Amino acid sequence: MHAPLLRHRSARVLAVAALAALACRLNLGGPDLPSGGPQASDRTATEAASAWEQALADARTTGRLTIIVSEAQLTSSLAARAASGDSWLRSPQVSLRDGEILVYGVVRQDPFEANVRLSIAPVVDAEGHLGFELGEADFGPLPASEGLRRNLSAMLSEVLAGPLGSLATGFRVTSVAVADGELAIVAELR
Numbered sequence: 047m048h049a050p051l052l053r054h055r056s057a058r059v060l061a062v063a064a065l066a067a068l069a070c071r072l073n074l075g076g077p078d079l080p081s082g083g084p085q086a087s088d089r090t091a092t093e094a095a096s097a098w099e100q101a102l103a104d105a106r107t108t109g110r111l112t113i114i115v116s117e118a119q120l121t122s123s124l125a126a127r128a129a130s131g132d133s134w135l136r137s138p139q140v141s142l143r144d145g146e147i148l149v150y151g152v153v154r155q156d157p158f159e160a161n162v163r164l165s166i167a168p169v170v171d172a173e174g175h176l177g178f179e180l181g182e183a184d185f186g187p188l189p190a191s192e193g194l195r196r197n198l199s200a201m202l203s204e205v206l207a208g209p210l211g212s213l214a215t216g217f218r219v220t221s222v223a224v225a226d227g228e229l230a231i232v233a234e235l236r
Contacts, residue, residue, distance in 0.1 A: 072157055072158050072159065073158075073159050073160070074158055074159065074160040074185075074186040074187055075160065075161065075186045075187065076160040076161030076162055076163070076184060076185055076186030076187075077150070077161050077162070077163040077184050077186070078161070079137075079139065079150050079151075079152075079161055080139060080141065080150055083117065083121070083139045083140075083141060083150075084116075084117045084118035084121040084122075084139065084140065085118075085121070085139075086121050086122045086124075086125030086126070086137075086138070087118075087122050088122070088126065089122075090118050090119055090121075090122035091119070091122035091123050091125070091126040093119060093122075094115060094119035094120070094122060094123045095123070097113060097114075097115065097119070098113060101113040105217070105233070105235065109234060109235045110232070110233070110234050110235070111217060111231070111232065111233040111234070111235075112230070112231070112232050113230070113231050114228050114229070114230045115228065115229045115230075115231075116142075116227060116228055117140050117141060117142050117227045117228075120140040120142070120147075120205070120229065121138060121139055121140045123205045124138040124140060124149065124201075124202070124205050125137075125138050127201055127204065127205050128151075128201070134153050134154055134155055134194060134197060134198070135149075135151045135152070135153055135162070135198060135201065136151060136152045136153070136154060137151050137152050138150070138151040139151060141227075142224050142225070142226075142227050142228055142229050143224070143225065143226070143227070144224070144225065145167065145223075145224050145225070146165055146166070146167060146224060147165075147166040147167070147168065147178070147202075147224055147229065148163060148164070148165055148166075149162075149163070149164040149166065149202065150162065150163050150164075153185060153194065153198075155194070160185050160186040161186060162183070162184065162185050162186075163182070163183075163184040164180060164182070164183050164184075164198060164202075165180075165181040165182040165183075166178050166179065166180055166181065166202060167179045167181055168222040168224060168229070169222075170219045170220075170221070170222055173218070174217070174218030174219045174220065174233070174236075175219065176219045176222065176231065176233075177203065178199070178202055178203050180195060180198070180199045180202070183195060183198075216235060216236055217233040217234065217235060217236065218233060218234055218235075218236050219231060219232070219233045220232050220233060220234055
């Protein structure tokens with residue numbers, strides 16, 4: 047009589063273990079996330095929004111917009127945007143160096159999870175519109191799907207150019223620089 051009871055318990059233990067394994071995410075690895083970089087905070091995201099508002103207000107009187115955004119402000123703004131929607135990007139961290147915007151984070155698409163490193167270059171077209179080109183996208187062992195690339199690119203463009211984009215017809219971006227932990231945008235009224 048003990049043998050059937052033992053088999054029944056073993057079957058239950060195996061079933062619970064199988065369900066637990068299904069509930070877990072499968073981590074695919076990917077690039078190492080940087081340590082010691084800027085951490086997201088609501089306060090810093092608010093500071094970034096206020097900096098944009100002030101730069102836009104100043105531009106109305108001077109005819110020229112100048113904004114300098116830090117890695118911490120971009121990290122916080124991106125984290126706030128990721129938290130407010132159905133974004134796949136979690137725990138973003140931004141690095142601004144040598145003309146390049148690097149975004150690190152974790153991408154989740156059930157049941158998979160992978161560390162990610164995105165290389166983004168700011169571009170200004172002939173008409174003075176600011177855009178961002180997603181260059182390299184390191185998602186670990188799997189290639190990034192086109193849908194994932196579009197989703198992340200749209201989210202980054204919204205965070206990085208969104209405040210200026212709402213007034214894009216009134217401004218012409220004259221320069222963009224990325225260096226030493228800062229993103230600088232200069233524009234003039236049309």
